[in-house]
Amino acid sequence: MMDVIIIGAGVIGSSIARELSRYQLDICVLDKEPDVCCGTSKANSGIVHAGHDAKPGTLKARLNVLGNQMMEETARELDIPFKRNGSIVLCFSESEAGRLEVLKKQGEQNGVKGLRVVTGSEMKEIEPNISDKVLAFLYAPTGGIVCPFELTAAMAENAFANGAAFYFNTQVKEIKKMGNGYRVATDNGDFEAKLVINAAGVNADLFNNMVSSKKLTIVPRKGEYCLLDKKAGDFVNTTVFQLPTNLGKGVLITPTVHGNLMIGPTAENIIDREDTATTAEGIAQVIDKALKSSEKVPVRQVITSFAGLRAHERERDFVIGEAEDAPGFINVAGIDSPGLTSAPAIGVMVSEMAAKILKAEKKTDFQAERKGIRFIRDMDIEEAYAKIAANPAYGRVVCRCETITEGEILDAIHRPLGAQTLDGVKRRTRAGMGRCQAGFCSPRVMEILARELDIPQENIVKSGQGSNLIADSKREG
Incomplete structure (x- = not known):
């Protein structure tokens, strides 16, 4: 039995995982998609809100301002643009x-x-x-x-580097209370933990309503x-x-x-x-x-x-806390705007809540810093030449719109929690985000993914199940 299961690998689930990985706990994150940042987190404005919109006295107001204040240091530690x-x-x-x-x-x-x-x-x-x-x-x-893709991926990578496990393509089907925790049934097997954190975005009410009589409506x-x-x-x-x-x-x-x-x-x-x-x-x-x-x-x-x-959520505020009639089940629900801004503060709040319940102590070897991908386009001439001389893949441009090289795509695939899909590469490198919107670079990115993952190109997907770009000729026959 694990200590903590987090449902959802968006920016909120990833932030919580990162903060919880500061503690001596056995943590896993479950997500139905093949990568982090595939739900609510992948499609927003990337705005770090100042905090004047939220009603005073609400969780939104407090966590927005605190998250805004934390973002600069968070971005520095995680090596992302802000x-x-x-x-x-x-x-x-x-x-x-x-x-x-x-x-x-x-x-x-x-x-x-x-x-x-x-x-x-x-x-x-x-x-x-x-x-x-x-x-x-x-x-x-x-x-x-800020870039929501990079923030989410960086938080997840840092959590993973500090011991958190991530299970993708793992859809939660049922949650049941056990004597000393919860059993979470998925299409990828059962998981058991002393504590469950529900950070499932638009589906958070469904999971709350499996264990609590106090219903949520998202x-x-x-x-x-x-x-x-x-x-x-x-x-x-x-x-x-x-x-x-x-x-x-x-x-x-x-x-x-x-x-x-x-x-x-x-x-x-x-x-x-x-x-x-x-x-x-x-x-x-x-x-x-x-x-x-x-x-x-x-x-x-x-x-x-x-x-x-x-x-x-109909109450117009974040819903964060242990369900009243389901001890050990923590909801982090109704996280609409300014959720991205609030994510660092939510991560701290929820991790402290969980650590208190589990009486967990902090690690002495937590590594707060993570290094992002270094792009040739951002280097001076001497540094770029040296990089290409050491590895010619950095001299082969794959995405011309964004000047992304094969070397950077290899970094995206082979780094912690590396890219497994076209969108995974895109969100980590911006290959395909330019003017042609992947019209030219997709075939080459698929070749690289297939080669590095050692799978047929027919198995490469854009984002998830059913989004294959190449039909399986054997099936067609």
């Missing part, structure tokens, strides 16, 4: 002006530093491309941007986005929001840490927990609302669109 680019919330009419003041006071109550309302010519000094119809905006200098909230080419990446300096609505923070315009521009998301409550399809109506809505913030948004530079699901 930028405090600041954020602004636009006001278009006198009738809306009071709402900016409400957000400012709310943010100050939450502990957000440096908030101020900006008017007049200073608005264009901070953000030149916003609409002339903007009367004022709330400026939050502590807002930031509503999947779909958000559609457009990603623009790097030629548009400097269109805005800050993350540009409109005033929030009951369905969320609204459509934003933001740079990404990798130099693209992103607009979105929509906010639509849906029933299907697997529906991540984009729609013509959704994309039109994203573009229309983005153009309200700035009529100059270069929408012709859109290179792809995508959609993600947020786990919205």
Whole structure:
């Protein structure tokens, strides 16, 4: 019997695994997908929110601000990109002006530093491309941007390096209370642990409801986005929001840490927990609302669109804690926005909670730092030449849009919790994220994956079961 089972290998499950791996505990993470970051975490804005949106006194408010404060050190330890680019919330009419003041006071109550309302010519000094119809905006200098893929993968890798086990392609079917813990039945066998942590995103209510009479209800909230080419990446300096609505923070315009521009998301409550399809109506809505913030948004530079699901709980706050009638079962549910921002703080909170229940002691040999992939494109000439001389694979460019080499793809495959799929390579290296959207590099990446994993190309999948790109000729026969 293990000490802890964590259900879900998204940014929340991976953060908890990393923090729990500081303790002398036997930990495993279960996920139905073939890799980390395949659910809610894979499709969001990558925004590190300042913390003025959440209602004072809520878990969202406290963990948002704390997670924001922790992100810089977290990014440094995990060797991932992070930028405090600041954020602004636009006001278009006198009738809306009071709402900016409400957000400012709310943010100050939450502990957000440096908030101020900006008017007049200073608005264009901070953000030149916003609409002339903007009367004022709330400026939050502590807002930031991060890559959700790299953050999740880095947390998981660090947890793995510190002893946490990860089981992918392992779908939880049933959870039953035992005398001294829980049995978790999956399609990959049964697992038993003294304590279960439920970080299953949009499915967290299903697992809670298997063991607790206090039912949770998660509503999947779909958000559609457009990603623009790097030629548009400097269109805005800050993350540009409109005033929030009951369905969320609204459509934003933001740079990404990798130099693209992103607009979105929509906010639509849906029933299907697997529906991540984009729609013509959704994309039109994203573009229309983005153009309200700035009529100059270069929408012709859109290179792809995508959609993600947020786990919205009806009480509008994070649900974190031991189920009242299921001791040893900890819910980390309803983690919608600002879940990504809050992830480092949630990891600490939940790990301390679990360690207290299990009376666990901290390790003396925990390794907090992890090194990411070094890219040839980021090196100076001398360093790049030396790298290529030592291993010619770093001189063979596979993805021309993002200048990703074979050597970097090999690093992604063979590092801890390495890539096993096309999307796994993509999220670790950005191979396929450029203008052609994998049109040219996919065949070569598949060849490398097949060779390094020693499997036929017919078995290579894009993201999960059923997403094979090559038909099995034997089956066809």
